[in-house]
Amino acid sequence: MAVKDRVEAVLNVGLRVPSIMLLDVLYRWDVSSFFQKIQRSSLSNNPLFQYKYLALYLHYVGYILSLVLLTLPRQHLVKLYLYVLTALLLFAGHQVSRDYVRSELESGYEGPVYLEPLSMNRFTTALIGQLVVCTLCSCVMQTKRIWLFSAHLLPLVARLCLVPLETIVFINKFSMIFTGLEVIYFLASNLLVPYNLAKTAYREDVFIVTIYVVEVYGLLALGMSLWNQLVLPVLFMCFWLLLFALQIYSYFSTRDQPTSRERLLFLFLTSIAECCSTPYSLLGLVFTVSFIALGVLTLCKFYLQGYRAFMNDNTMHRGMTEGITLLILAVQTGLIELQVIHRAFLLSIILFIVVASILQSMLEIADPIVLALGASRDKSLWKHFRAVSLCLFLLIFPAYMAYMICQFFHMDFWLLIIISSSILTSLQVLGTLLIYVLFMVEEFRKAPVENMDEVIYCVNGTYRLLEFLVAVCVVCYGVSETVFGEWSVMGSTIILVHSYYNVWLRAQLGWQSFLLRRDAVNKIKSLPTASNTQLEQYNDICAICYQDMNTAVITPCSHFFHAGCLKKWLYVQETCPLCHSQLKSQSTAASVPNQDAPAANQSPAGQEEATARKQRDEALPDDRKMEGTQEQEQEKGPDTPAGETSSSSTGVLTASQDHVKTPSSSPFLIDSLQNQSATDHPSTSSSFLSDTLDIPPSPSTLSQTSLAGISHPSPSQQQTQAEITHGELEPDPSCPVDSQESSYVLSSQPDQPTYPSEEQSPLPNSL
Template sequence: MAALGPPQPPPLRLGPRLRAGAEVALRVPSLFFIDAIFNSAPVLPGDSLWVGLLGGLLRLLGVFVSSIVLVLSQRSLFQFYMISSAFLLAATSVLVNYYAFLHINFHSAYYTEAFGVPLLPHKGPSLWMALSVLQLAFGIGYVALLNIQSIYSQLIILDLLIPVVGLIIELPLHIRQILVYISGFILTFYTLAILVSKMKRFYYSTRYVYLLVRHMYRIYGLQLLLEDTWKRIRFPTVLRVFWLTRLTAQAVVLIYVVKMAEADAGVKFYMISWDNFWEILCSLIISGCDSTLTVLGMSAVISSVAHYLGLGILAFIGSTDEDDKRLGFVAPVLFFILALQTGLSGLKPEERLVRLSRNMCLLLTAVLHFIHGMTDPVLMSLSASHVSSFRRHFPVLFVSACLFVLPILLSYMLWHHYALNTWLFAVTAFCVELCLKVIVSITVYVLFMIDGYYNVLWEKLDDYVYYVRSTGNIIEFLFGLIMFGNGAYTMIFESGSKIRACMMCLHAYFNIYLQAKNGWKTFINRRTAVKKINSLPEVKGERLREIDDVCAICYHEFTTSARITPCNHYFHALCLRKWLYIQDTCPMCHQKVYIEDKENTNASNNNGFVARDENEPNENLEDSDGTDSEEEEEETDGLT
């Protein structure tokens, strides 16, 4: 029997992680090809129509092939790159033999004319030894990548070494040239034979993938198919690596150019000056969103940053809600929509930098609103559950304070540096709305904390909370109307687009119509609940003490009054009203608490069956009190 002890962690499996990293790295070149094709000029000045059509077809073919490689499965992707690398090694080997022959031919003629010898003695051995090692490496790599196990592997390596053998035994130049051509022809023929042999397998694999995709499309639909492909190829990670790699390469080139310019000017500093650093940073930001693909890459980077920011805030405030982990999805979607709405990638470099900074300000305010949505439930749960630990309250209050201060600082800085326009008005409106949301949350939090501190039933607490939240919702609704008007003005007089019009329609539906509909529904439900509560008889004084019971909802004793349902159950008026917000039945027996006037008329005409059932509470009341006053008769008659 194994010794008892703490469970040991599982061994670190590097195989799957390395394969996943290699898979992501092998998908990135496809995005570079697509980006290069989109950024290249489709038609050069002076080209004819046929040249333009041919160039367009080649561009489409390149995008199609790159897209196919991008979505290949892991096994097919590795096989594709192995075959492509083998073909690249074969082509490189042939070119090395050919250019080595040209080099030797040129120098042999030069040495023969200058010194009377075809080649200097100390140059010959070093040249053929270097060629031998290089061709041997090419041959071994070619054989290993194509997994050639038969005698053909030795023949291929020998074929690559034939031109080197001709150099060693000092054959005539025309015979060396023939050997170079024969070696290249044999390698090309064998490579084509391998390619043809794999075409059949490629056809069946392609057909299998096509049938599988068609089957999944018919069963699950296009959305689930795209989601599965998105996750399978790790597309956000691929976009992130593509964007960071592209940015790093451009940064290296720009830094090298700046250092060379400083060296030519006689400036010798190991570090780049602040002005040059700022120019490099602006250039990188401008080139980082110069196409739709790079905007997607920047969105993927923003997604990663927002995801870890959200996780950090959730851990800091102590929340475990899974829905609050969607910041890594909401932030990049908002950024991409803003980029499409403003035409970010199609702007001039200077305008693109300004527009990107404005979009980032809007994105920051949206992220702050989302963080408030994460902290508000935690704040309410702490206050409603009467948690007394200051360490538990401090993180949420600190984040709420930051959510109040940051919009004020952002608005002050923007108003200090920019003149009033539609963009600045939108950012300021979002900031003011966020500050009002924080004030509403803190006010409700304080009300709940006061209720928990005095430890008595505060019957007006629910009304106060409703008034505070209703005021906040009304102000938020008014801000929604203002933002709709601001967007309409922007679309009509500044920059109208179809995407902006669609976003305005979505804003009008979700932030104006649905919010007004839900607010009105809540108001009607509360008014109806109050009406139902007022229609029920109330017990006070001596009769209340004779009941000697507790409320079945809150389990507290009846101190001042109680309401009686038609099914003869007793509840606090406040507790029963909160229950009636949800459903119109008794919490104990699930009979209907309130009967409309039309239902009362039908019930009285139904042979008195319902009336007898509803008159049962009257008999119980008489038994409990021993009197039958006119007031009680009027109250009980109102129930029927």
């Protein structure tokens, strides 16, 4: 910001402070008591004080002028203050002229001025003073007509001309009247300035823009715009600080003895109480507390993060929460209407509540930073020291404040709120430190701590439960005090709000979190565990943590994950991390028939494949069916438990093996695959076959080797086998591409000679 902009910002605030002070004085001024004092004094015969209602109307006119002064644009405000300064300079010139005439009358010397030294000194002093006044007035009004402000020089000129002293008194009065007429003429010529300003604003585009803003955004947007232009928070803060400084100065200027420490604390509270006797001064205190809270929170951010805290500054923690808290409590307790002593005592309690709110805001700033520092494996000791030291301060200071409140105050509902807030802050800091210690312990261990998330959940759940119990105790005490003590609407409203936000919502959120975790644990227990063979076939990492899988669970959509990783995912949402399909609970999964069947068979492509296999089995002789069944049972092996659900690739493999176990079926399958791929895509048949069967792309070699020594089937059998193969090899949209390719490979692999390409196949030979 440039220097000019800074000066304009300071002027924008400083020139409006007198308007707030005038409003405060008018609020303090009691018209009735003022006229009672006038009636008891000698001024009761003055005709100016005979009309009480006229003075009352002038009182309201003062309010209007103060508001106009508050809302004037800065340029017109500067002009107004220049006019006021000119009037003050003219009054100073009048005082100088009156003092000179009085001194000359007292001396009684009517001779030449230069012959008498004292008279010469008086004349020189008065002349210099009048010249300075005239020069300053012409500079302020930006005019070269200096004679307009030189009427007070007439008595001096008359004294040089040896005019009698009685005539000089008359000339002095004439100069005063002439100056007064000039001021009246100036006021009359500028009487319509407010009307002209309003007329100009109506004609300019500003009025059109204002109407547009009101129509589109409403009056709230217009109010916020005026709020920002007038800088009301800074304005009221400067006004209150000025009042507070004047109060402290008036106290120390009337006392000569030194003040003790207890007396200073009492002086501080009473001075604040004296500066809260009007709504304007109360608003000034509210904004002052807001800016103090903002400064403390900004220092907290700077202490934790340094200059990085100002790069991505959060819109929250602006200190407005503390200011609004003070305003609500002051209005609810009737702070303005109390005596100074009672007001000081009540202010001490309210300020304790504000301090507790500031500590809570500091904890909200420090908590994510400390936890992120513990989990980020940062080796900077200075960062860790700053975070831990701030947490220790937030742990000790609220507890000490609660102890001091219990020692010096009688227990009350508001004091119980302060104590409960301090205890909650200490509990939250203790939980944060425990989690930070767990992170650091895991950092120094070589192996990760088992069930770390469960331990952290237990720590969080413990102090959340303690917070809930403290909130319940506060509600119970407030209800008992309302029932058996003094009842008030505001107190009952605060109890209801506290019960809803701090008791009901906390209980609801805690119960929902518990149900989510319990449901996640049940879902993990209901999912089957992958065997070593399935993990070798899957040969992939966990999609959540990107680590190798020694153990894993299989979702209903045939995806493999670590059990712990999937459980953490289910804490947040109940869908698969990869395909986002809904994960069913244990009861729903148990109701699905034939869990041994692969997941691919549940899709439309899997159903077509099952239908084709059934037709093929019906066409085979009974002894071939038995042989295929026995070989399929041997293929399962003893390692695969009964009822285990495999992945999509395993399911397709099993379905393919059921109808390729006979020696005569493999040549037909390869031949039909060649015929079908050549018919559909003649130019890419060889590449498609080589990609599907994982062998070198040589169709002639493949046909010669695979069909050697085997009789060719009849055309009807080839057509039937091609239809079956087409049904088997149709891609399943619910299965991964790798799984579909694996099923194609194994459907043609049994009872075939060994090719060199089979040594490069990632699939085990047992399949």
